[in-house]
Amino acid sequence: MRLLQTPTASISAPQNKDGKGKDMTHIRRALAAVGVSTAIAAGTIAAAPIVSASQSVASTATQLAAAAPRCAKGHFCAFDGAEYKKGKILDSTAGRGAQVDVIDKRTSSGINRTNNEWVGVNDRQLPLPDDDVFKFAPHSRHAHISSNNTIDYFSVR
């Protein structure tokens, strides 16, 4: 476990997160944030085995090495490293409509144990719309996130 030097998880301001103002094109940032609980802790190992579905059309199941660290039911957790390694940088129960800040461009894996879709977003400058980097489905886990760690915040949908 390592403590991070910057606040690792918090509710993002419901508006003007990056000083873009209240332009209607960024109304996405104005949705009300709701309760978020956070924790900075390295995970412990859970025992559920994983079977991999092959990328090929003929699927052949193989064992994956990754095992998930603990992320409580009803929580969304993000990790600094792939396969839940390094520190847990977000542990949140934020509800739908919330925008939850996380250390910029560090999320490499995650576990979604909520009933909501958590979307990792890359904060881009106007006039470009923000980039939905990755959508984490409810009740799923993500041992490795590609796309070079571009997530700046999460949008709960």
Add this chain to the structure above:
Amino acid sequence: MHRITARMAIVRAALLIMVALTACAQPADDPSTPSAAVLTSLRTIAKQPIELGVAEAHVIQRCLKSKGFDVPLPSPVVGSIANLPLHVDEQQAAQRGYGDAIIRGIDPTDDPLDRYARTLAPDQRIRFEHAVDDRTAAQIGFTTPGGWAVGAATLGCAAEARMAVYGSVENWLIAYYLPQDLNDHAANVYTHPSVSAAAVAYYQCMTERGNPFRYPQDAVQHAQQISVEATADETPQPSPQEILIATADAHCQKASNLLFVIQSILEHDARQWVVQNQSLVLRAAIIVEQARSKAPAILLGT
């Protein structure tokens, strides 16, 4: 109505399978260009119908009720390539606003299952959460060609619903996560000059109608906020303001040709990925079409 929809979906699925088989047997003349069949499949998985998520939600609800939990209908979720605008039909927008694309209810920010779970005693709540998603069970994993390694449990009502609608949890992982390999490509199309030009035309059109949104996704977000702020009853209808935004959005999408331009640029920019992964794209499209053919019966509870 449902029967006609189901029959059409079955025919679509059969056609898609035929097209897929043909595409596999006869590669495109230009190996760097996806065949028409593969592009059709890509479009099928790029924006999956919300009905699939609604069907999945109904199975989750029935499954939990069978275990003694009288839950409301969960929120629907479906796979898609992120960063693509929602296509809005003008006639539908005039009647239903953004329809199921907007989350509604007493408190749209409060997930229906979370709201229900809070009413349970602690021991019951643990049993309920276990019934939704049994993480002690084996997990199925899938790694997309782009390197997204994802997994989900094979037991619990969420898994049961995924199996009922998509055939298996593995199929659901493919349908939901494969399109996300193109999220980056979709995000990058907005820097293309022809998309910028179409977006300017869209913005001007929307501004003329009193809704100065730069992109359709901003209009949807604003409509969602209206729904969040509204004092809603159990089955709220779209507000007059949402109807106005949605109809303007539909009109301006058509007038600016924005969605067509975005789709064209995306298909061009992503062609190498599409060609390299055409078998998987075809498979995902078949999964989606087969799910679409099942959805009406699932919604009817048969």
